Amino acid sequence: MSARLEEGAESLRREPVAVYELLESIVVEGRELGRESRHELVFEGDPNLVLLGDEPLLRSAFSNLVFNAIRHTPTRTRIEITWVRDREQGVLEVRDNGAGIPARHLPRLTERFYRVDPGRARDAGGTGLGLAIVRQILDLHEASLSIHSEEGRGSRFACRFPAQRLRDFSDATAV
Ligand SMILES: Nc1ncnc2c1ncn2[C@@H]1O[C@H](COP(=O)(O)OP(=O)(O)OP(=O)(O)O)[C@@H](O)[C@H]1O
Ligand SMILES: [Mg+2]
Numbered sequence: 001m002s003a004r005l006e007e008g009a010e011s012l013r014r015e016p017v018a019v020y021e022l023l024e025s026i027v028v029e030g031r032e033l034g035r036e037s038r039h040e041l042v043f044e045g046d047p048n049l050v051l052l053g054d055e056p057l058l059r060s061a062f063s064n065l066v067f068n069a070i071r072h073t074p075t076r077t078r079i080e081i082t083w084v085r086d087r088e089q090g091v092l093e094v095r096d097n098g099a100g101i102p103a104r105h106l107p108r109l110t111e112r113f114y115r116v117d118p119g120r121a122r123d124a125g126g127t128g129l130g131l132a133i134v135r136q137i138l139d140l141h142e143a144s145l146s147i148h149s150e151e152g153r154g155s156r157f158a159c160r161f162p163a164q165r166l167r168d169f170s171d172a173t174a175v
Helices: 002-012 019-033 055-073 103-106 118-123 130-140
Strands: 016-018 040-047 049-053 078-086 089-096 144-150 154-161 167-169
Touching: 002 019, 002 055, 002 130, 016 055, 019 040, 019 049, 019 078, 019 089, 040 089, 049 055, 049 078, 055 078, 055 089, 055 130, 103 144, 154 167
Parallel strands: 040 078
Antiparallel strands: 016 049, 049 167, 078 089, 089 154, 144 154
């Protein structure tokens, strides 16, 4: 996976990825991971909204966001995942009502090995590489990552994909 990332844009696949189904399968894994801690995962999305991209890389990015929302939040946190078209863009959001991230950490959050609370994140099994990889994968897809978080209220990670990477499968002639 990291070798593929090093190769960058050249080896990037550009195939129709059924993001709805991809997220469904990540949510199934996430529910397993968060079963004991009673995390609640809710997913809503547009099943016809397809993204041209690299499925293995996208899986790795999306699952890091979903698993982060489980690993780095308290028990019984509710996690909402959405995949919709917003104006021209494809928007994937992972929102949680966990403890949130203090604002001073947000600018550095996607740096390699950066963790908010190294002691705790290690207990949670993290190396701090996940969000750096997410950002790299999104860059390769011309997508952006925005992070909003409020202490005591939770966090929201939004990935925005440009219109030229989207296809609508309800229109059979679209691809
Ligand atoms: N949903 C979230 N709520 C609270 N803190 C978060 C959340 N997502 C990420 N973080 C914080 O951001 C840090 C960086 O996340 P990142 O995914 O890069 O690393 P990691 O999850 O610790 O390790 P890795 O993903 O490499 O296994 C985490 O250590 C955690 O402190
Ligand atoms: Mg992570």
